[in-house]
Amino acid sequence: MRLFPLLFLAALLPAQEDPAAAAARAMREGRFADAEHLYRGLIKEIPNEPRLQLNLALALHSGKKYADANLAFAQFLKTNPPPGPVHLVAGLSLLKANRPCDAAPVLEKAKRWQASEQVLTELADAYSACKRYPQAATAYSEAAGKATANAGRLKRAAARAYWLARDYSSARPLFAALRPTFSNDAEFLYEFGDTLARTEGSEAGLPLLERSVELAPELTPARGALGRALVEAGRHPEAIPHLTAAAPADATLLMPLSRAYKATGRVEDAARAEQQYRKSLAPQN
Amino acid sequence: MLFLTLAGNWTVAPLGPVLVTGESVKKPLPATTPGGIAVFDYNNDGRLDLFFPNGGAIPTGPKAANTLLRNDGNFQFVNVTAAAGLTGRHYDLGAAAADYNNDGHPDLLTLGLRGLTLYRNEGNGKFTDSTVAAKLDNLGRWSVAAAWFDMENDGDLDLFVVNYVQWNPATEQVCLVAGKPDFCHPRHYAPEPNALFRNNGDGTFTDVSAPSGIAAHKGKGMSVAAADFDADGLIDLYVTNDRTFAFYFRNLGQGKFEECAFARGIAVPQDGNPVSGMGVSAEDYDNDGRPDLVYTALRDETFPLYRNLGQEFEEATGKSRLAPLSRTMAGWGIAFADLDNDGWKDILAARSDALSATGGNAAKAKEPPAWFRNQANGTFALGDGWAKLEPAMYRGLVAADLNADGCLDVVLTALQAPPRVLRSPCQGAGRWLSVDVRELGARVRIGTQTRWVSSASGYASSYLGPLHFGLGAALQVEVEVTWPDGRSKRIATATNRAIQLKP
Numbered sequence: 039m040r041l042f043p044l045l046f047l048a049a050l051l052p053a054q055e056d057p058a059a060a061a062a063r064a065m066r067e068g069r070f071a072d073a074e075h076l077y078r079g080l081i082k083e084i085p086n087e088p089r090l091q092l093n094l095a096l097a098l099h100s101g102k103k104y105a106d107a108n109l110a111f112a113q114f115l116k117t118n119p120p121p122g123p124v125h126l127v128a129g130l131s132l133l134k135a136n137r138p139c140d141a142a143p144v145l146e147k148a149k150r151w152q153a154s155e156q157v158l159t160e161l162a163d164a165y166s167a168c169k170r171y172p173q174a175a176t177a178y179s180e181a182a183g184k185a186t187a188n189a190g191r192l193k194r195a196a197a198r199a200y201w202l203a204r205d206y207s208s209a210r211p212l213f214a215a216l217r218p219t220f221s222n223d224a225e226f227l228y229e230f231g232d233t234l235a236r237t238e239g240s241e242a243g244l245p246l247l248e249r250s251v252e253l254a255p256e257l258t259p260a261r262g263a264l265g266r267a268l269v270e271a272g273r274h275p276e277a278i279p280h281l282t283a284a285a286p287a288d289a290t291l292l293m294p295l296s297r298a299y300k301a302t303g304r305v306e307d308a309a310r311a312e313q314q315y316r317k318s319l320a321p322q323n
Numbered sequence: 324m325l326f327l328t329l330a331g332n333w334t335v336a337p338l339g340p341v342l343v344t345g346e347s348v349k350k351p352l353p354a355t356t357p358g359g360i361a362v363f364d365y366n367n368d369g370r371l372d373l374f375f376p377n378g379g380a381i382p383t384g385p386k387a388a389n390t391l392l393r394n395d396g397n398f399q400f401v402n403v404t405a406a407a408g409l410t411g412r413h414y415d416l417g418a419a420a421a422d423y424n425n426d427g428h429p430d431l432l433t434l435g436l437r438g439l440t441l442y443r444n445e446g447n448g449k450f451t452d453s454t455v456a457a458k459l460d461n462l463g464r465w466s467v468a469a470a471w472f473d474m475e476n477d478g479d480l481d482l483f484v485v486n487y488v489q490w491n492p493a494t495e496q497v498c499l500v501a502g503k504p505d506f507c508h509p510r511h512y513a514p515e516p517n518a519l520f521r522n523n524g525d526g527t528f529t530d531v532s533a534p535s536g537i538a539a540h541k542g543k544g545m546s547v548a549a550a551d552f553d554a555d556g557l558i559d560l561y562v563t564n565d566r567t568f569a570f571y572f573r574n575l576g577q578g579k580f581e582e583c584a585f586a587r588g589i590a591v592p593q594d595g596n597p598v599s600g601m602g603v604s605a606e607d608y609d610n611d612g613r614p615d616l617v618y619t620a621l622r623d624e625t626f627p628l629y630r631n632l633g634q635e636f637e638e639a640t641g642k643s644r645l646a647p648l649s650r651t652m653a654g655w656g657i658a659f660a661d662l663d664n665d666g667w668k669d670i671l672a673a674r675s676d677a678l679s680a681t682g683g684n685a686a687k688a689k690e691p692p693a694w695f696r697n698q699a700n701g702t703f704a705l706g707d708g709w710a711k712l713e714p715a716m717y718r719g720l721v722a723a724d725l726n727a728d729g730c731l732d733v734v735l736t737a738l739q740a741p742p743r744v745l746r747s748p749c750q751g752a753g754r755w756l757s758v759d760v761r762e763l764g765a766r767v768r769i770g771t772q773t774r775w776v777s778s779a780s781g782y783a784s785s786y787l788g789p790l791h792f793g794l795g796a797a798l799q800v801e802v803e804v805t806w807p808d809g810r811s812k813r814i815a816t817a818t819n820r821a822i823q824l825k826p
Binding site: 204270293321 | 501510514543566567568585591593595622623641644647
């Protein structure tokens with residue numbers, strides 16, 4: 039799907055001499071390594087031609103040499119900073135190179151060029167991977183507003199990003215609207231249940247968390263959230279197996295586990311869990 | 324004084340000079356921590372005066388003057404700082420008022436980035452810096468809050484000082500939040516022990532931090548509540564720490580303390596997530612005769628609330644509804660206070676983020692203050708009227724009846740802004756009684772309500788004045804006072820008045 043704009047961009051750049059024509063042909067025919075070689079040769083001959091730098095970047099990106107493509111795009115954008123389609127491709131290339139935090143500002147420029155569904159989605163993905171969840175949530179919501187086919191998926195991503203941003207009051211109505219679509223999705227039920235437990239109290243979240251764990255017992259974060267909610271609701275014996283299962287991945291759960299043990303008369307287990315908790319969570323400095 | 328009307332008929336007016344934080348593009352951590360308040364009657368004229376410690380440039384440069392506002396009644400305040408000698412020398416954050424030398428004139432301690440300053444009240448409108456003479460040395464530690472209390476019931480007030488973290492401007496990092504420079508997380512700074520100074524009864528103090536057991540526990544202290552939590556006749560201390568476990572220093576007597584927050588269930592909220600403990604208040608919100616605890620924390624951490632069951636505590640943040648109500652809030656100053664005089668203490672909170680108002684979280688940094696109405700059934704609901712108050716970087720909060728009309732007003736500070744006073748509408752409120760017993764640690768009971776005299780208040784703040792009781796429709800009540808030395812007195816009195824009781 040993303041090759042089309044690349045080829046389109048490449049086609050916009052007319053070859054002015056044979057090696058250039060050959061390079062463009064290589065691009066059209068999917069021979070990206072050949073194209074790269076030809077463009078590198080051309081750049082040696084005409085080092086200050088930004089279009090050649092762009093074509094090289096596109097060849098590298100299409101050939102999945104993302105780290106090299108990132109450098110070539112950066113070189114081109116240094117001399118061509120106005121927002122444009124190249125920012126989208128350069129942002130994608132950075133995302134592919136697993137550099138989402140660097141991709142975000144480049145894609146922000148792409149958004150200034152065109153706030154399309156694709157640009158907004160890529161930008162949201164960059165924010166999300168960079169753990170800038172509030173911005174991700176906003177971008178996914180904007181993308182959903184422009185989407186036709188993907189609106190549901192994007193709203194789901196927005197709800198999740200709000201949840202990850204701990205903006206539960208924004209997440210809650212989105213989750214509620216999506217519930218009919220995702221009623222058997224364990225991760226969705228975990229995130230929505232956790233949101234309800236935090237915003238309305240444990241009793242509100244418990245049915246969803248219980249259903250989530252029923253659907254996917256291996257989803258340990260859901261078991262942790264369920265255990266916490268059960269402790270909050272005073273259902274200590276039921277909480278213990280869930281907290282025991284989830285605590286190895288989340289030491290903060292040792293505290294509610296300790297409380298659950300204590301409430302059920304297991305004093306030694308309670309003391310042991312508390313000691314483990316204190317050891318795990320004590321400040322390092 | 325010009326008051327602007329808010330919804331719910333609360334009115335607001337600015338007070339005094341701007342609170343200077345010294346914030347710069349380098350975002351030095353101290354710049355997010357100022358904003359204490361002291362409310363006390365420094366000239367014994369029966370009206371509560373206001374003191375605001377102030378910051379200044381960081382790391383060096385001019386200090387912004389502290390402010391003492393004399394209350395001349397009817398919300399008329401006069402700046403008497405210079406005449407009182409309270410302008411200050413250091414970057415000050417907090418304040419604690421008490422009569423440490425038992426001369427009948429309340430003295431003042433300021434806390435700050437570079438240490439303590441003890442101002443002795445000369446009784447003639449002037450204060451004298453007696454820090455050195457009193458041998459009060461906090462070793463240059465960054466202190467935020469303090470509690471004056473009589474740890475051995477020997478008749479003079481000792482001093483507990485809350486220290487925050489080790490901070491060195493030379494090694495201060497620049498941290499990024501959402502790509503913008505902002506204050507660094509407390510994990511970047513080493514913890515400090517708190518300090519305890521015994522009053523020698525001759526105007527001097529002895530540092531007993533080590534022999535008392537206090538110094539053995541390093542934290543990142545933000546505030547302290549002093550009360551006899553376990554009803555053994557000795558004042559205990561609860562200290563909130565920033566992003567780490569809270570401390571509960573149980574007073575064992577003989578100048579010894581035992582830290583047992585985990586054993587009492589108040590080291591960390593029951594979900595196990597350590598929170599950014601900020602201001603704290605200890606009062607009996609459920610009218611069962613025992614002091615409970617509430618403290619502020621940052622967004623998504625909720626404001627933890629603990630019911631005192633006698634020997635341990637039960638977390639009530641969820642069942643009281645305070646968890647969902649405070650989930651989206653970040654708080655600093657806090658107080659239990661009966662705003663509507665119905666006999667049930669409400670919760671008041673000064674709100675704002677710990678991050679900068681010009682940093683990566685700028686859009687959400689400023690918040691309006693909030694109050695939570697005690698519904699007399701163990702739950703709270705969001706109170707009316709304050710949501711329309713201008714969002715700001717609120718820090719300090721003290722509730723006090725500034726015009727003696729029987730309703731509590733609220734004093735607030737905010738970073739880079741003048742302090743402000745919220746005047747209570749006092750309409751439709753219940754009856755009240757103001758009880759002045761003039762001795763820290765004294766306990767006052769009226770019906771099912773119990774209060775303890777303590778000067779430590781909320782975040783970096785202090786209240787030294789009469790205890791306010793909301794009494795609903797009661798026309799006549801019986802008041803029982805027990806002083807720290809065991810003497811007690813019981814009287815019957817009509818309501819809607821101020822009374823003073825001495826042993």
